Amino acid sequence: MLNIPLPDSTFRDLRDYIYEKSGIYIADTKKYLIENRLLRILQEKNLNSFEDYLRLIKSGSNGNEHARLFDAVTTNETYFFREPDQLNIFVNEIMPRLSAQKKGSQPVRIWSAACSTGEEPYTLAMMLLEKGYARKQFEISGSDLSEAVLQSSRTALYNSYSVRNIPEQYLRKYFSGNGQTYSLGSSVKSMVKFMKINLIDDKNTGPLRNTDVIFCRNTLIYFDVKSKQRVTSNLYNCLNPGGYLFIGSSESLHNITRAFRPNVLNRVIAYQKV
Helix, strand or coil: CCCCCCCHHHHHHHHHHHHHHHCECCCHHHHHHHHHHHHHHHHHCCCCCHHHHHHHHHHCCCHHHHHHHHHHHCCCCCCCCCCHHHHHHHHHHHHHHHHHHHCCCCCEEEEECCCCCCHHHHHHHHHHHHCCCCHHHEEEEEEECCHHHHHHHHHCEEECCCCCCCCHHHHHHHEEECCCEEEECHHHHCCEEEEECCCCCCCCCHHHCCEEEEECCCCHHHECHHHHHHHHHHHHHHEEEEEEEECCCCCCCCCCCCCEEEEEECCEEEEEEC
């Protein structure tokens, strides 16, 4: 691996550029992370400095460079059945309410925002199927800023770490695997539509208007307060009146927005648009 230093001034320029384009804020203490993760790209492109790399991405000649940059600075760690208490509240309490309101005339629209490699939206699809909902009763969309993880979502091949919390009956019913790699069946894959969306861009989020439930869990931690406010405002605008927003159980909208009403359901907070 090349030994190319990242000067403080260039780090700040890179950080500001990432923030401008994605809303992701990188603290000074994360300089080493940027340096380590981008060195491989510099080596691959035979660049001699981080300044050369910054000029490359600012040129805008290749949109793929932006995607690779965002891939490098974000952590796409997720797995099936993450934070199951929230999932159970949605499937057992909120979904029946919304489905009853629709009276079969329209599907309940669900959006997994910043879905990474797809474990969350696929988990929701499997749980709804197990509850007896028909495909026509719900629509699930998954989005992410990274085209690379979206491609992984569409492929739906997972390692043992990703599937470690899946109940055995789900694993047998919906996956084929050899103990190391697990492939999700097409019946579930076909239920989720994936798209590339930048959450701080209100024009990007437009296609997800009239959504009933949004899962945006363990994502706001990447943003500063200003960007969090932009993201939550865009999510609010995408929700139907009475719709619900789930964020990570360790996250809070306190000091970010008062637009949502927090509902406590069996010790789980679901934020509602009123």
